[in-house]
Amino acid sequence: GDGVNDAPSLKKADCGIAVEGSSEAAQAAADIVFLAPGLSTIVFAIKTARxxxxxxxxxxxxxxxxxxxxxxxxxxxxxxxxxxxxxxxxxxxxxxxxxxxxxxxxxxxxxxxxxxxxxxxxxxxxxxxxxxxxxxxxxxxxxxxxxxxxxxxxxxxxxxxxxxxxxxxxxxxxxxxxxxxxxxxxxxxxxxxxxxxxxxxxxxxxxxxxxxxxxxxxxxxxxxxxxxxxxxxxxxxxxxxxxxxxxxxxxxxxxxxxxxxxxxxxxxNLGRAKRNIHDTQMENIIGHLSKLAIKHEKDEHGGNQYSLVGKSNDDADDD
Structure with a gap:
């Protein structure tokens, strides 16, 4: 977020991010404050932390x-x-x-x-x-x-x-x-x-x-x-x-x-928290499915026909 109206959401979020040029209220409520435009600052911050x-x-x-x-x-x-x-x-x-x-x-x-x-x-x-x-x-x-x-x-x-x-x-x-x-x-x-x-x-x-x-x-x-x-x-x-x-x-x-x-x-992996490898695979599957939509149309005999198609940009924005 960047405005004063985003401050409550930034405060409530697990990791609030105030973008570059945001208001002081948003920066005070956020956990991370971007000092440069773009998402490359996230990569730089993670790299520096590691x-x-x-x-x-x-x-x-x-x-x-x-x-x-x-x-x-x-x-x-x-x-x-x-x-x-x-x-x-x-x-x-x-x-x-x-x-x-x-x-x-x-x-x-x-x-x-x-x-x-x-x-x-x-x-x-x-x-x-x-x-x-x-x-x-x-x-x-x-x-x-x-x-x-x-x-x-x-x-x-x-x-x-x-x-x-x-x-x-x-x-x-x-x-x-x-x-x-x-x-x-x-x-x-x-x-x-x-x-x-x-x-x-x-x-x-x-x-x-x-x-x-x-x-x-x-x-x-x-x-x-x-x-x-x-x-x-x-x-x-x-x-x-x-x-x-x-x-x-x-x-x-x-x-x-x-x-x-x-x-x-x-x-x-001694001392690492145990993670199920299938959780990552399921997240990838759900991510791919979220980009699809069910298309309904009538066939030549008047029956119902359903198919999976990629979402349009308008549908993605609505989501």
């Missing part, structure tokens, strides 16, 4: 997986080897994750072809699997540090900062996985994550916020621990490059897992 929904879903999956990653690893490391990451580094991990994902609001997002809805069971299943994979990847790094030659460490390094760098990189890159691959990420998102990754690398190289545990052997339930533990918590460049390469490999594995989970038939 893009916003996609950004929200990507962030929620990212956040759940990130939290599970830290919770699973920190709890199991405290229980199994009585070790944890320092509180200062955990704070920076959380801060870096938040700073990087603020740019998600400006990311390029695709719009689904069918109506979207919150499939919470599916979101939880995918997020839990991704969180477990991230925790296992961090445990692999920690496990190599039990080796007599230092495992992933090439010359010297700090356990705390190596784990910090691996966690920061894999968690920041996780948003590239959950956002989907239908569109390229926006420059703002890539730049934000690049800056955060650079800061995490500097933290690791220079050993910022190190606890300065010295050269004493680190407790190891499986045996000796002999590699060079730098007094200031610094890590050599070669080790940092190896951690980066390892994190890239982990991200690729997680991306493959995410893709496979999204094409599993049993998960495709």
């Amino acid at each position: 893009q916003i929904f996609q950004r929200m879903k990507a962030y929620i999956q990212y956040r759940i997986a990130l939290c599970l990653h830290l919770e699973i690893y920190l709890v199991t490391s405290m229980i199994i080897i009585n070790e944890t990451i320092s509180a200062e580094l955990i704070v920076f991990i959380a801060l870096f994750a938040d700073l990087a994902t603020v740019a998600v609001a400006y990311d390029n997002a695709h719009s689904e072809q069918r109506p979207v809805e919150w499939q919470l069971p599916k979101i939880w299943v995918i997020s839990i699997v991704l969180g477990i994979e991230l925790a296992l990847a961090t445990w692999v790094v920690r496990g190599t540090l039990f080796l007599p030659n230092g495992g992933i460490v090439q010359r010297y390094g700090s356990i705390q900062h190596i784990l910090f760098l691996e966690i920061a990189l894999t968690e920041n890159w996780l948003i590239f996985v959950t956002r989907g691959g239908s569109t390229f990420p926006a420059f703002t998102l890539v730049a934000a994550i690049a800056v955060v990754d650079a800061l995490a690398t500097v933290f690791c190289v220079f050993g910022w916020f190190s606890e300065e545990i010295g050269n004493e052997p680190v407790p190891n339930p499986m045996g000796g621990f002999y590699y060079n533990q730098n007094r200031q918590g610094m890590t050599d460049i070669v080790t940092v490059v190896v951690v980066w390469a390892y994190s890239i490999g982990v991200t690729i594995i997680i991306a493959v897992t995410y893709y496979l989970l999204n094409i599993v038939p049993s998960l495709a």
